[in-house]
Amino acid sequence: MPNDTILTQLADVFRMSPQEVAERIHPDFHRYYLHFFTGESFSAYASNAQAVIDVTGWHGTILDVGCGFGVFDICLYASGVKSVVGTDLVPEKTLGATQLAALLGIRNMEFTIASAEQLPFADATFDGVLIKDTVSHLPASTGCYSEVFRVLRPGGSLLIIDDRNGLNPLTRWNTKKLWKVSEFGTLEQVSRLGLKSNLSELRLRYIKDHFPELSDQACRTLAIETRGLLNRQIPEYIAARDKRSKPPQQYAQCVNPETAMIQERLLNPFQLSSQLETIGFKTRVLPHLGRRAESNMLRNAVRMLGPISAMLATSFQILATRR
DSSP: OOOHHHHHHHHHHTTSOHHHHHHHTOHHHHHHTHHHHTTOOHHHHHHHHHHHHHHHOOOSEEEEETOTTSHHHHHHHHTTOSEEEEEESOHHHHHHHHHHHHHTTOOSEEEEEOBTTBOOSOTTOEEEEEEESOGGGSOTTOOHHHHHHHHEEEEEEEEEEESOBTTSHHHHHHHHHHHHHHHHOOHHHHHTTTOSSOHHHHHHHHHHHHOTTSOHHHHHHHHHHTTTOOGGGHHHHHHHHHHTOOOOOOSOSSBOTTTOOBOOOOBOHHHHHHHHHHHTEEEEEEEOOOTTOOOHHHHHHHHHHTHHHHHHSSSEEEEEEEO
16 A cells, blocks of 8 residues: 555655745755645555556565656656665755655665666676666667666566657657757756756857867858767867868767766667667566546557557557566
């Protein structure tokens, strides 16, 4: 049974003032969960944790790769898992998650800074691994899935949940719109995405700093041409352009050139499922119903549609079991 006391306390966090949130958790927590602070139902979100347990059967020790501020991990814990370990690359998020868990008096929970491609855990440590809305921020060539296979116990499962289903036209449209804002948006627009400057401006600064001999117009042209590259790739691009040789491959369609943080990569769930199979997982592609889809009749109808429903849904799930 869910621990309603923890879920009630967590829901109360979204009634705090921005100042109180900044003091007790982290200043960016309010921006990150603004939809809950401005009226969206948190109980519907929390119920997704129980849905995850229903799909996976998790009750032991769970790893969350890309945990953010740990809100979903607390929901999992309240829904019956024994303990949760969360990892994230952003120190502010693991710090905020630690503060949040402490605020709620939860002890069986740990948050640590770690790369998804170098998990700091021994082999066969976890009963389950969750990657929620994080795969779309990983490069296509990521070694994350092999690392997850390593740290899972035999028979353990990986659940991927992501809202960037590239098979869905609406998702493709919304993602490309997000890329455009990330690349060329105003300071006000990109600040909502957690950026201090748009990405083309970041590349422009790097080019001006490292190639002072170039004219302002040449720098601006290069800032556009190098879209999708990291700063460290830009000198190689310029050298290849001058020699008319092959330029470096784009790191991602939309990526922060300074930090290599990818802004939402579109995914094909069936291709990703096949990739996991080659590592040694047994997989199933499942539709991921949104928080508002609570009807059992609707859930059963989606299951009957099988692969077709995964194409129609904006989000998807992949359940992968370690053989």
